[in-house]
Amino acid sequence: MAQVSDSVSKVIEEFAKLPGIGRKSAERLAYHILRVPKTEALGLADAIRNVRENVHYCSSCFNLAEAELCSICADPRRDRTQLCVVEQPRDLMALEQAGVFRGLYHVLLGRIAPLDGIGPDQLTLQQLVQRVRQGEFQEIVMATNPTVEGDGTALHISNLLAEFPVSMTRLARGITTGSILEYTNKEILADALAGRQRL
Numbered sequence: 673m674a675q676v677s678d679s680v681s682k683v684i685e686e687f688a689k690l691p692g693i694g695r696k697s698a699e700r701l702a703y704h705i706l707r708v709p710k711t712e713a714l715g716l717a718d719a720i721r722n723v724r725e726n727v728h729y730c731s732s733c734f735n736l737a738e739a740e741l742c743s744i745c746a747d748p749r750r751d752r753t754q755l756c757v758v759e760q761p762r763d764l765m766a767l768e769q770a771g772v773f774r775g776l777y778h779v780l781l782g783r784i785a786p787l788d789g790i791g792p793d794q795l796t797l798q799q800l801v802q803r804v805r806q807g808e809f810q811e812i813v814m815a816t817n818p819t820v821e822g823d824g825t826a827l828h829i830s831n832l833l834a835e836f837p838v839s840m841t842r843l844a845r846g847i848t849t850g851s852i853l854e855y856t857n858k859e860i861l862a863d864a865l866a867g868r869q870r871l
């Protein structure tokens with residue numbers, strides 16, 4: 673890479689670290705950045721800086737938030753008797769886009785995956801139990817992904833919450849087993865939620 677300036681090499685190197693971006697794509701992106709108007713390129717840089725400096729996890733549900741609480745937890749119109757448990761903020765986003773769930777969420781920030789060395793302690797399970805203990809939830813909707821690990825995580829949680837007087841449900845299998853929540857279309861997600869079954 674001696675023929676490329678250090679700054680260009682650096683930006684290629686950084687792009688190549690992104691998921692799904694190989695060396696060739698990283699080069700293409702870097703040259704794209706050099707070709708577009710300067711304001712556009714700097715807009716991207718600002719957006720990255722801004723999202724990292726201002727966005728953190730909601731102190732209650734672990735969704736992404738720019739204030740102490742995320743916009744869902746802070747919304748007084750949300751039904752505080754229903755709690756939907758998801759793996760990642762992007763799963764929450766998919767369910768919100770389906771527009772059928774009006775309760776609150778709890779984001780686990782992962783799933784139990786023994787093969788990847790991810791145990792229950794690495795998830796936000798203690799905070800979940802705490803919320804169920806203190807909250808007024810009547811129903812917990814398990815919306816972990818329909819994968820072996822997602823199912824295992826849902827089962828673990830149903831055991832954890834067994835002592836509380838809440839009904840536990842799981843999204844119906846409208847979602848093909850193994851498919852990932854965030855890629856499932858709105859209608860199927862809405863059906864899966866409407867047809868949820870007791871655990």
Ligand SMILES: [Zn+2]
Binds near residue numbers: 730733
């Ligand atoms: Zn929240």
